Amino acid sequence: MKLPKVRGHKDVAQIVRERIRTQCWMPGTLIPSEQNLASEFECSRGTVNRALRDLEASGVVARRKRAGTRVRMNPEGRATLDIPLIKESVKKGGDEYRFAILEQARMQPPAAVRGRMQAATASKMLHLRTLHLAGHQPYIYEDRWINLDVVPEIEKIDLSAISANEWLVRNKPLSKGDIFFTARAATDHDAEALQVTLGTALFVIDRITWADQNAITSVTMAHAPGFRLHTKI
Amino acid sequence: MKLPKVRGHKDVAQIVRERIRTQCWMPGTLIPSEQNLASEFECSRGTVNRALRDLEASGVVARRKRAGTRVRMNPEGRATLDIPLIKESVKKGGDEYRFAILEQARMQPPAAVRGRMQAATASKMLHLRTLHLAGHQPYIYEDRWINLDVVPEIEKIDLSAISANEWLVRNKPLSKGDIFFTARAATDHDAEALQVTLGTALFVIDRITWADQNAITSVTMAHAPGFRLHTKI
DNA sequence: ATTGTTATTATGTATAGACATTATATGTTG
DNA sequence: CAACATATAATGTCTATACATAATAACAAT
Numbered sequence: 248m249k250l251p252k253v254r255g256h257k258d259v260a261q262i263v264r265e266r267i268r269t270q271c272w273m274p275g276t277l278i279p280s281e282q283n284l285a286s287e288f289e290c291s292r293g294t295v296n297r298a299l300r301d302l303e304a305s306g307v308v309a310r311r312k313r314a315g316t317r318v319r320m321n322p323e324g325r326a327t328l329d330i331p332l333i334k335e336s337v338k339k340g341g342d343e344y345r346f347a348i349l350e351q352a353r354m355q356p357p358a359a360v361r362g363r364m365q366a367a368t369a370s371k372m373l374h375l376r377t378l379h380l381a382g383h384q385p386y387i388y389e390d391r392w393i394n395l396d397v398v399p400e401i402e403k404i405d406l407s408a409i410s411a412n413e414w415l416v417r418n419k420p421l422s423k424g425d426i427f428f429t430a431r432a433a434t435d436h437d438a439e440a441l442q443v444t445l446g447t448a449l450f451v452i453d454r455i456t457w458a459d460q461n462a463i464t465s466v467t468m469a470h471a472p473g474f475r476l477h478t479k480i
Numbered sequence: 481m482k483l484p485k486v487r488g489h490k491d492v493a494q495i496v497r498e499r500i501r502t503q504c505w506m507p508g509t510l511i512p513s514e515q516n517l518a519s520e521f522e523c524s525r526g527t528v529n530r531a532l533r534d535l536e537a538s539g540v541v542a543r544r545k546r547a548g549t550r551v552r553m554n555p556e557g558r559a560t561l562d563i564p565l566i567k568e569s570v571k572k573g574g575d576e577y578r579f580a581i582l583e584q585a586r587m588q589p590p591a592a593v594r595g596r597m598q599a600a601t602a603s604k605m606l607h608l609r610t611l612h613l614a615g616h617q618p619y620i621y622e623d624r625w626i627n628l629d630v631v632p633e634i635e636k637i638d639l640s641a642i643s644a645n646e647w648l649v650r651n652k653p654l655s656k657g658d659i660f661f662t663a664r665a666a667t668d669h670d671a672e673a674l675q676v677t678l679g680t681a682l683f684v685i686d687r688i689t690w691a692d693q694n695a696i697t698s699v700t701m702a703h704a705p706g707f708r709l710h711t712k713i
Numbered sequence: 714a715t716t717g718t719t720a721t722t723a724t725g726t727a728t729a730g731a732c733a734t735t736a737t738a739t740g741t742t743g
Numbered sequence: 744c745a746a747c748a749t750a751t752a753a754t755g756t757c758t759a760t761a762c763a764t765a766a767t768a769a770c771a772a773t
Contacts, residue, residue, distance in 0.1 A: 255756065268654040280723055291758050296724080304537070307654060312724045313766035321565055321649055326659060328561045328711070332554050416554055421501040421540065426559060428709040430663035430683035448681035450663040476661040478561065488726065513753060524728045529754080545754045546736035 253288045259298035262288075264307065267318050277315045278308070326478045330426070330452075333379050333387060333412070342382035348407055349440065350376040356392050363455060364394065364462035371395050373402065375411055378440045384471070388440035391466040397458055412466070415456070419463055427453040428476070437469045450474050486521045492531035495521070497540065500551050510548045511541070539713075559711045563659070563685075566612050566620060566645070575615035581640055582673065583609040586628070593625050596688060597695035604628050606635065608644055611673045617704070621673035624699040630691055645699070648689070652696055660686040661709070670702045683707050 253259060263284075266272050278284075281299065285292045299316055302308045306325030310316045337344040356364070356372050366372075372392045379387040391411060393401055404414055433447040441449070450470040456463045486492060496511070498504075505511050514532065518525045532549055535541045539558030543549045570577040589597070589605050599605075605625045612620040624644060626634055637647055666680040674682070683703040689696045 264654055270651075270653070274650055274653050282723080292724095293759085294757065296726090297756085299724090310724065311766070312764060313722060315723060318653070324563055324565065326561050326563055328559050330557055330559055332557065417507055418503075420503070420507050420551070421497055424713045426711050426713060428661060428683070429707070430681045430703075430705075432681040446679065446681075448663045448665040448679075450661070450683075470663075472663075474662070478659050480563075480657045480659060515753085526729085527727060529756090530726085532754090543754065544736070545734060546752060548736095548753060 253290055255290075256294045256297040256301070259284070259288055259290065259295055260301050263298065263302060267307065272318050274318045274320045277317055280315060326480045328476070328478050334410075337379070337381040337386060340381060342384070344379070344381065346377055346379045346410055348375060348377050350374070351406065353395070353402070360392050360465055364392065364465050365460075366394060366462060367396070375406065376436070376440075377410070385441040386471055388437055388469045389466060390436070390469075391464060393464045394462055397461045397463050411464075415464060419456075419458060422456045422458050422463060424454055424456040429453065431469075433469070441469065441471050443472060447472060450476070486523055488523075489527045489530040489534070492517070492521055492523065492528055493534050496531065496535060500540065505551050507551045507553045510550055513548060559713050561709070561711050567643075570612070570614040570619060573614060575617070577612070577614065579610055579612045579643055581608060581610050583607070584639065586635070589625050593698055597625065597627065597698050598693075599627060599695060600629070608639065609669070609673075610643070618674040619704055621670055621702045622699060623669070623702075624697060626697045627695055630694045630696050644697075648697060652689075652691060655689045655691050655696060657687055657689040662686065664702075666702070674702065674704050676705060680705060683709070 253262070263272075263278070266278075267274075272278050279287070281292045281295045284295045288295065299308060299310060303310050303316075307319060308316050309319050331339075333346075334344045352374050353371060354374050356366070356370070356374070360372075361368070361370065372394055375389070375391040375393070377389040377391065378385055379389060393411065393415075395402060398415070398419065400418075401411070401414065406414070429451045430448055431451050433441065433443055433445055433449050435445060437443070437449060438445045438447070441447075443449075449472065452468045452470070453466070454468075455465045486495070496505075496517075499511075500507075511517075512520070514525045514528045517528045521528065532541060532543060536543050536549075540552060541549050542552050566579075567577045585607050586604060587607050589599070589603070589607070593605075594601070594603065605627055608622070608624040608626070610622040610624065611618060612622060626644065626648075628635060631648070631652065633651075634644070634647065639647070662684045663681055664684050666674065666676050666678055666682050668678060670676070670682060671678045671680070674680075676682075682705065685701045685703070686699070687701075688698045
């Protein structure tokens with residue numbers, strides 16, 4: 248086995264990847280210990296450690312103390328997804344971004360939304376229906392509920408100047424959230440906003456954002472036909 | 481600012497998260513340098529570095545040499561997606577996993593597939609149409625093309641015993657790939673296999689897998705209604 | 714054979730120090 | 744004022760060493 252010059256942890260990771268790809272180390276088997284690899288590559292154990300930790304993060308190997316480092320059986324299991332900010336992804340397509348609020352009202356949410364957000368029965372919420380546009384084309388139809396028990400301040404904000412999403416991101420940073428990707432047939436609201444026929448297959452992203460145990464906002468974004476999310480592995 | 485005892489890089493990361501969440505460090509602003517944080521927390525720069533690199537990996541901060549570490553404006557932009565192995569996700573739902581090959585033929589791919597795979601005009605490929613079942617319910621309808629120029633061996637494999645996907649993962653590990661998530665109306669093949677009416681909105685995952693410059697396989701997986709992909713941020 | 718104890722070993726992580734890299738700031742010159 | 748050169752400060756990384764932690768293996772005792 249010839250050894251190209253190793254300059255750093257990225258080289259180590261690359262060589263290990265290569266050996267896995269060429270079946271030198273088969274899926275499921277143990278690879279040599281950090282010590283051994285360090286001597287082979289003539290670098291410190293720290294460098295090998297960094298390389299193997301990176302490979303673990305990208306799902307290539309699995310590591311356990313004492314048990315060693317194993318080539319994963321299913322190296323395609325993990326992918327990092329960049330969820331585009333609407334504004335950015337529209338601009339990247341070369342179009343101008345705009346949004347229009349179709350409806351804004353303070354009201355009680357339907358039971359389904361309340362359940363999803365695990366909110367008290369009496370919770371008052373702000374309901375927003377927004378259409379996001381790329382140039383003059385409808386791009387995303389957004390249906391959002393904001394829990395006023397958690398963020399009462401937002402009622403005083405002019406949400407036609409700054410989008411609710413942007414305000415929340417700026418003012419409630421680092422909140423946890425759940426994201427769901429689904430497909431659904433266009434409802435009448437979807438159809439009207441996106442100007443498609445009823446029942447058209449739409450790509451939908453649902454997101455619920457939490458501050459501790461309290462749901463801040465629940466949002467459903469129906470994407471115009473043609474939308475697709477991409478990731479590499 | 482009271483300082484809980486810092487024992488390691490995870491504690492550092494947690495404190496930084498906390499300060500961002502509580503608006504101590506606002507989105508878009510610089511946070512102190514590694515040196516400063518190291519003195520404040522009474523640990524080495526290496527520990528702070530590790531913590532901040534982890535926070536960068538999870539999309540919380542952005543770092544640039546000389547320019548420092550900034551709180552990201554959009555901390556929700558990145559998510560790690562675990563792409564479920566079909567077999568595993570069915571088993572997790574408590575059902576028995578089976579699959580049935582609906583069609584298997586050696587043939588020339590249509591132009592669309594050839595283009596996607598950037599394959600030579602004369603390429604012969606293996607075409608597979610497979611239905612994956614959870615118990616007795618249709619779960620995923622899979623339409624797959626395998627490039628026989630790249631993996632001729634697969635023609636000799638009994639693909640009713642081991643799924644094509646499983647064979648490829650075991651025998652061509654660590655290949656690169658592109659994954660696309662879309663929604664589409666059920667075609668006649670989809671409808672027949674999944675037992676839904678024509679035009680039903682389906683969640684579709686497209687994947688192309690590469691060995692160097694050559695496409696190994698292109699697969700389209702149409703999921704039965706109700707399917708959803710979940711991730712946390 | 715089963716259980717409990719101990720030793721071993723691979724990874725996990727912290728430390729201090731050094732040098733590399735690069736974006737920014739500063740100052741100089743035309 | 745603008746263009747260019749230089750200094751500076753932050754992150755990026757490698758090194759060597761040390762100790763912590765956890766899973767396995769080896770062995771002993773029941």
